[in-house]
Amino acid sequence: xxxxxxxxxxxxxxxxxxxxxxxxxxxxxxxxxxxxxxxxxxxxxxxxxxxxxxxxxxxxxxxxxxxxxxxxxxxxxxxxxxxxxxxxxxxxxxxxxxxxxxxxxxxxxxxxxxxxxxxxxxxxxxxxxxxxxxxxxxxxxxxxxxxxxxxxxxxxxxxxxxxxxxxxxxxxxxxxxxxxxxxxxxxxxxxxxxxxxxxxxxxxxxxxxxxxxxxxxxxxxxxxxxxxxxxxxxxxxxxxxxx
Amino acid sequence: xxxxxxxxxxxxxxxxxxxxxxxxxxxxxxxxxxxxxxxxxxxxxxxxxxxxxxxxxxxxxxxxxxxxxxxxxxxxxxxxxxxxxxxxxxxxxxxxxxxxxxxxxxxxxxxxxxxxxxxxxxxxxxxxxxxxxxxxxxxxxxxxxxxxxxxxxxxxxxxxxxxxxxxxxxxxxxxxxxxxxxxxxxxxxxxxxxxxx
Ligand code: HEM
Numbered sequence: 001x002x003x004x005x006x007x008x009x010x011x012x013x014x015x016x017x018x019x020x021x022x023x024x025x026x027x028x029x030x031x032x033x034x035x036x037x038x039x040x041x042x043x044x045x046x047x048x049x050x051x052x053x054x055x056x057x058x059x060x061x062x063x064x065x066x067x068x069x070x071x072x073x074x075x076x077x078x079x080x081x082x083x084x085x086x087x088x089x090x091x092x093x094x095x096x097x098x099x100x101x102x103x104x105x106x107x108x109x110x111x112x113x114x115x116x117x118x119x120x121x122x123x124x125x126x127x128x129x130x131x132x133x134x135x136x137x138x139x140x141x142x143x144x145x146x147x148x149x150x151x152x153x154x155x156x157x158x159x160x161x162x163x164x165x166x167x168x169x170x171x172x173x174x175x176x177x178x179x180x181x182x183x184x185x186x187x188x189x190x191x192x193x194x195x196x197x198x199x200x201x202x203x204x205x206x207x208x209x210x211x212x213x214x215x216x217x218x219x220x221x222x223x224x225x226x227x228x229x230x231x232x233x234x235x236x237x238x239x240x241x242x243x
Numbered sequence: 244x245x246x247x248x249x250x251x252x253x254x255x256x257x258x259x260x261x262x263x264x265x266x267x268x269x270x271x272x273x274x275x276x277x278x279x280x281x282x283x284x285x286x287x288x289x290x291x292x293x294x295x296x297x298x299x300x301x302x303x304x305x306x307x308x309x310x311x312x313x314x315x316x317x318x319x320x321x322x323x324x325x326x327x328x329x330x331x332x333x334x335x336x337x338x339x340x341x342x343x344x345x346x347x348x349x350x351x352x353x354x355x356x357x358x359x360x361x362x363x364x365x366x367x368x369x370x371x372x373x374x375x376x377x378x379x380x381x382x383x384x385x386x387x388x389x390x391x392x393x394x395x396x397x398x399x400x401x402x403x404x405x406x407x408x409x410x411x412x413x414x415x416x417x418x419x420x421x422x423x424x425x426x427x428x429x430x431x432x433x434x435x436x437x438x439x440x
Contacts, residue, residue, distance in 0.1 A: 028300070028302060028303065031300055034300040034301075034302055034303070035300060037302050038300070038301050038302040041302075044301070044302050044306065047301040047302070047305060047306070048301060049300065049301055050298040050299065050300055050301060051298060051299060051301050051304075051305055052297070052298050053297040053298060053299050063308070063309070063312040066309050066312060066313070067312055067313070067316055070309075070312070070313040070316060070317075071316070074317065074320070090335075094334045094335065097331060098331070101328075101331065108328065109321075109324050109325060111329055112323070112324035112325075112327065112328055112329050113320055113321065113324040114329075115329035116320055116323050116324055116327070116329070117320055119348075120316075120320065122349050130401075130405060133380075133397075133401050134391075134398065134401070135389065136388070136389035136394060136397075137389075138380060138381045138384075139381060139384070139387065139389060140381070140387075142381070143381035143382060146377075146378075146380065146381050147378050147381075150374065150377045150378050154374070157349055157350075160347065160349065161347060161350070164347050167331055168334065168335045169330075169331050169332040169333060169334060169335055170332040170333050170334075170335055170336065170339070170341055171330055171331075171332045171341075172335060173335035173337065174340065174341050174344040174345075175344075175345065175346055175347050177344065178344050178345065178346045178354065179346045179347065179350055182346075182350075182353055182354075182357065182362075182365075182366040182367075183366070184362075184366075185362035185363050185365075185366035185367055186363070186366070186367040187363060187367070190367070202337060203335075203337070204337075240389070
């Protein structure tokens, strides 16, 4: 697995050169190699090389932050598939969802997966916040990361909320009507905020396209950037570790 | 950190940079703990003591756990998705208002408050207060200890908040019926004696 050419078989030598150019180190057999593997791999590099033993006990983080991120990835991938079928138009959206359910191969399962993962992410992010609070992990030097986390919670809720409208069924439209009515009550800015969000006075085509753009572009992008900062801070500050 | 991963000094991911001279790196050979990864890495695992905290290599020990957690979650969700379909009602019709009209479940707490308090309070002041208070929490809580027994007030307040939030959601989802009134059938098993609406 090193980039050393393998004697004899030219095909193996070629394959081994390709492998070696991508993965600089073999599977870790010693700590030193393990450290280098983590350092030279882009995806592994979000982790520190070493972590406190007490911090990675499953009973400590309950994997909740990691699972939130995993669900985010899962939602991105399943959402991508849904986008191939979905047209954000009040005349077509509902039929697109029906087609997804009854015509497209695996469409039903992908839609279900996207829906349940979205609910799941709201729950895991919420529980992650609770675990961070109960362990006092927001205390210095992690005050700022807690603030980033607060925004991540809001983004998660907004992502879920904006997605709720897209199927354009009775559940969707009325939930969004009730939800956006709450915005109306803010003094002075309220009615304007609602108008801005809906692109009109009622939940109609204007609202659908706005929610769609927020749901598939703006909010995931903001969320992703916040997550990158969040992870970077976790990495720099280290895990809080056992009590 | 010099003995084991000398070429990565300063990159151990711990917050405080410990001067190399001060670091007493004791390479303790211990049998590798079970369940920390596939049988690839460092047998036996070298564990260093630094400020009395044992550390392990992230890869594969932590990455393996993350992988397993993700896999378990994926299998669980796939199972649910095969069994339970996401809801899809009639095509949207702005002329027909469903009764009750409910917000998504995670906003039912707010809807519950809207039933009880003036809208400016419930819809605006209260959520803003929660967000601002959350942002300020680490700065307001000046207690340096992280041990639960030293944080009775903080833990108590937060637990009350969590319980309220959860019960409002549960009430909203299961026990609110027509016009967002109490659904006595759901609660008592019979309609009860409700005043005529
Ligand atoms: C999209 C949402 C979020 C994702 C993907 C996420 C991800 C993570 C991950 C992977 C960790 C590492 C430890 C662990 O797995 O528990 C972490 C730690 C942390 N998170 Fe989050 N998080 C999110 C939301 C939040 C929220 C809502 C808060 C609080 C308001 C928060 C505050 C923190 C803090 C303070 C830490 C450091 C904890 C420690 O050092 O023990 N995060 N987060």
